[in-house]
Amino acid sequence: MTRPQPRDAFKSPRFAQPATFMRLPHATDLTGVDVALVGVPFDSGTSYRPGTRLGPREIRTQSSLIRPFNHFQQIGPFDHLTVIDAGDVDASPISLELAHQAIESRIGEVVAAGAVPLSVGGDHSISLPALRAVARAHGPLGLIQFDSHIDTWDEDFGSKLFHGSPFYYAVTEKAVDPRRFVQVGIRGPMYGADDFAFQREHGISVLDIDEVGRLGVDGVVAEIRSVVGRGPVYVTFDIDVVDPAFAPGTGTPEVGGLTSREALQLVRGLAGLSIVGGDIVEVSPPFDGPGQITSVLAANLLFEMICVVARGRQP
Ligand code: MN
Numbered sequence: 220m221t222r223p224q225p226r227d228a229f230k231s232p233r234f235a236q237p238a239t240f241m242r243l244p245h246a247t248d249l250t251g252v253d254v255a256l257v258g259v260p261f262d263s264g265t266s267y268r269p270g271t272r273l274g275p276r277e278i279r280t281q282s283s284l285i286r287p288f289n290h291f292q293q294i295g296p297f298d299h300l301t302v303i304d305a306g307d308v309d310a311s312p313i314s315l316e317l318a319h320q321a322i323e324s325r326i327g328e329v330v331a332a333g334a335v336p337l338s339v340g341g342d343h344s345i346s347l348p349a350l351r352a353v354a355r356a357h358g359p360l361g362l363i364q365f366d367s368h369i370d371t372w373d374e375d376f377g378s379k380l381f382h383g384s385p386f387y388y389a390v391t392e393k394a395v396d397p398r399r400f401v402q403v404g405i406r407g408p409m410y411g412a413d414d415f416a417f418q419r420e421h422g423i424s425v426l427d428i429d430e431v432g433r434l435g436v437d438g439v440v441a442e443i444r445s446v447v448g449r450g451p452v453y454v455t456f457d458i459d460v461v462d463p464a465f466a467p468g469t470g471t472p473e474v475g476g477l478t479s480r481e482a483l484q485l486v487r488g489l490a491g492l493s494i495v496g497g498d499i500v501e502v503s504p505p506f507d508g509p510g511q512i513t514s515v516l517a518a519n520l521l522f523e524m525i526c527v528v529a530r531g532r533q534p
């Protein structure tokens with residue numbers, strides 16, 4: 220079976236042709252698709268410095284460097300899965316409600332077609348409509364959240380929807396099963412001692428950055444796998460879990476985070492889980508460092524996620 224392949228870098232230079240994720244074909248028809256890469260250029264849920272609406276375009280551009288075989292996972296995902304760049308959600312930059320409706324609707328189409336949606340944001344608020352759409356098909360989901368922030372606050376400036384609240388509503392709406400929800404890499408100054416009350420109340424697992432340091436990559440992977448188990452799971456990767464030395468291009472940087480190598484290894488460690496959706500969010504190109512290093516990292520993390528989904532579907 221011939222599946223869509225990234226544009227051949229031996230025939231077309233990597234920097235030529237309109238940019239798509241991994242140089243895959245851009246397609247809107249979801250028939251027979253296993254994984255749909257969906258851009259979500261939306262940052263009106265941002266509480267501090269903006270710019271993540273420009274994330275999908277830049278990550279497409281930087282993903283031109285990705286080669287099609289993963290040595291560490293020993294898989295060429297595009298030989299096993301039909302993966303496309305499904306384009307962007309045309310999300311309103313003015314209305315959070317309308318934007319979230321558009322995101323939920325498009326991700327719902329992807330899921331209804333039997334494909335796994337992997338979204339590229341955008342600010343973290345986009346995970347809520349994505350989780351709603353995926354949970355509608357699969358029931359309450361396990362959730363792996365890589366982030367320096369908890370994102371379980373219930374509102375900001377009078378708006379329930381913002382990039383610090385997606386998991387409050389995902390849990391209270393039962394799109395996510397809190398017993399199968401683990402947060403990894405949490406750090407930074409908090410608002411108060413009761414910021415984790417929601418986690419305690421619902422039985423959400425938290426591996427803060429010091430715990431990550433104590434356990435090491437293998438220990439964290441083991442803990443994640445024991446929390447989420449074998450059921451359907453969604454992976455959300457907020458790039459600010461990575462140290463701003465490696466990923467400066469983000470809206471709310473927190474010092475003392477993961478290295479880019481640890482981030483890649485942690486995502487690799489998810490191979491074999493039943494991943495039914497995921498996203499990479501909070502990449503803000505206007506704040507990026509020289510060489511667009513944050514977008515380069517995000518593109519590589521997206522590739523690792525595709526490989527993890529491919530390995531999860533192998534017999
Ligand atoms: Mn976040």
Ligand code: MN
Nearest residue numbers: 367368457459
């Ligand atoms: Mn964050």
